[in-house]
Amino acid sequence: MNGEACDLTYFALAATATQAEKNEQPRSSAxxxxxxxxxxxxxxxxxxxxxxxxxxxxxxxxxxxxxxxxxxxxxxxxxxxxxxxxxxxxxxxxxxxxxxxxxxxxxxxxxxxxxxxxxxxxxxxxxxxxELLKGPTLDQLLCERPEGLPWDELSEIAIALLEALTYSHQLGVLHGDLKPSNVMLADDGLRLFDYGLGQPVEGLLPGLPRLCRNRFTAWTPRYAALELLDGAPLSPAADVYALACVLYELASGRHPFRRLSAKQAKSMELDKQLQRPEQLPVHCWPALRTALAFEQAQRTISCAELLHAFRAPPLGRWTRWLRGTH
Incomplete structure (x- = not known):
C-alpha cells in the first residue's frame, strides 16, 4: 500500500438489528x-x-x-x-x-x-x-506552509479547533476521524466537520444505529490512536490523540511519527525521538507531549486541559529566568 492510500478512511457497515430480530428473520445483505x-x-x-x-x-x-x-x-x-x-x-x-x-x-x-x-x-x-463553506482545509494549508505556522497563527487555529472539540466532548459527541482535511478555515472562522465516523458517549442517544468497530476498521491510519488499532471502542482519549497529531503537524509542518500509524511508530520507539517544535511555546509542550502518548493510560489529558495550556500566554524571558532560579 502506498503512502497516499494510507491516508484513506476505511469503513464498513454494522448490522443494526438486535439479536432477537436476527433470530426471527435473517436479513438479506443484498x-x-x-x-x-x-x-x-x-x-x-x-x-x-x-x-x-x-x-x-x-x-x-x-x-x-x-x-x-x-x-x-x-x-x-x-x-x-x-x-x-x-x-x-x-x-x-x-x-x-x-x-x-x-x-x-x-x-x-x-x-x-x-x-x-x-x-x-x-x-x-x-x-x-x-452550510456551504469556502476556504482551505488544514491539509491544504500545510502544503503551502511546509515549515509549520508561527505561534500567532498557530495559536488562533489551535484554540478554535480545541474549543470545537472540547464543546463536542462536553455534549457527549465524539468525532472519530479528526484530521487536517476535516478542518476548514472558512471565511468567517474555522469549522470542524465530517462527524460521519463519530459516536455518542455511552448512554447518550442509545437508539441511534452505530458503526460496529468489531466488524470493521474506520479511521485514517496515521491519526488513529493505538487502542483503536487494537480494537478498543472510540473514546475522548482517541480524539485527543488525533487532535494532538494535527497540532504537532501545524506547529512543525511534519507529522509527529513520520506519517506512520501509532502501532508502527510504537514498534520503532519513535515517541522517544519526539522534540518540541521550535514554533511551539515551551509551556505548551508538556500538555501536547502527554496527548501524543501511545498508551491510553498515559494519555492523561482531556481536550479541555489541552485548550487551557494553549490559551495560557507564553512565558517571557524574565519569567523563565525567575522560574529557573527557584
Whole structure:
C-alpha cells in the first residue's frame, strides 16, 4: 500500500438489528436497488458541482430552489450523500441519519452547521443539508506552509479547533476521524466537520444505529490512536490523540511519527525521538507531549486541559529566568 492510500478512511457497515430480530428473520445483505443521483434532490436542491469526496461519500454544492424562488440572494448549500457502494447497504441511510443526529446537537461557531436530513424518494438517496463553506482545509494549508505556522497563527487555529472539540466532548459527541482535511478555515472562522465516523458517549442517544468497530476498521491510519488499532471502542482519549497529531503537524509542518500509524511508530520507539517544535511555546509542550502518548493510560489529558495550556500566554524571558532560579 502506498503512502497516499494510507491516508484513506476505511469503513464498513454494522448490522443494526438486535439479536432477537436476527433470530426471527435473517436479513438479506443484498444491496438495495438505488437510482442514479438525480440533478435535483428532494424536489428542491439543484446539484451544481462536486466539492469533495471522503471515506463515506461526497459533498456537492447545490442551489436551494425554494429559497431562490422567494428571492434569497444566497440560496446555496452543501449536500452530503453516500457513495454508491456505501449507499447500497440496507442500513446506510440510518447511519447517515446518525451523523445528522450527532452534529445537529452541536451549536458552536467552530463546528459545521447542519440544516436537515432528507431522503429523495424516487432515487432512495439520503442526504444531509449543510452550510456551504469556502476556504482551505488544514491539509491544504500545510502544503503551502511546509515549515509549520508561527505561534500567532498557530495559536488562533489551535484554540478554535480545541474549543470545537472540547464543546463536542462536553455534549457527549465524539468525532472519530479528526484530521487536517476535516478542518476548514472558512471565511468567517474555522469549522470542524465530517462527524460521519463519530459516536455518542455511552448512554447518550442509545437508539441511534452505530458503526460496529468489531466488524470493521474506520479511521485514517496515521491519526488513529493505538487502542483503536487494537480494537478498543472510540473514546475522548482517541480524539485527543488525533487532535494532538494535527497540532504537532501545524506547529512543525511534519507529522509527529513520520506519517506512520501509532502501532508502527510504537514498534520503532519513535515517541522517544519526539522534540518540541521550535514554533511551539515551551509551556505548551508538556500538555501536547502527554496527548501524543501511545498508551491510553498515559494519555492523561482531556481536550479541555489541552485548550487551557494553549490559551495560557507564553512565558517571557524574565519569567523563565525567575522560574529557573527557584
Amino acid at each position: 444491496p438495495a436497488r438505488l437510482g442514479e443521483l438525480p440533478d435535483v434532490l428532494g424536489g428542491r436542491y439543484k446539484i451544481e458541482r462536486l466539492l469533495g469526496v471522503g471515506g463515506m461519500g461526497a459533498v456537492y454544492r447545490a442551489r436551494d430552489l425554494l429559497r431562490e424562488q422567494f428571492g434569497d440572494p444566497e440560496p446555496y448549500v452543501a449536500l452530503k450523500t453516500l457513495s454508491d457502494d456505501f449507499a447500497e447497504y440496507p442500513d446506510a441511510n440510518s447511519l447517515l441519519y446518525s451523523e445528522f443526529a450527532l452534529t445537529a446537537r452541536l451549536n458552536h461557531p467552530n463546528v459545521v452547521r447542519l440544516f436537515g436530513f432528507e431522503v429523495d424518494v424516487p432515487s432512495q438517496r439520503a442526504f444531509l443539508i449543510l
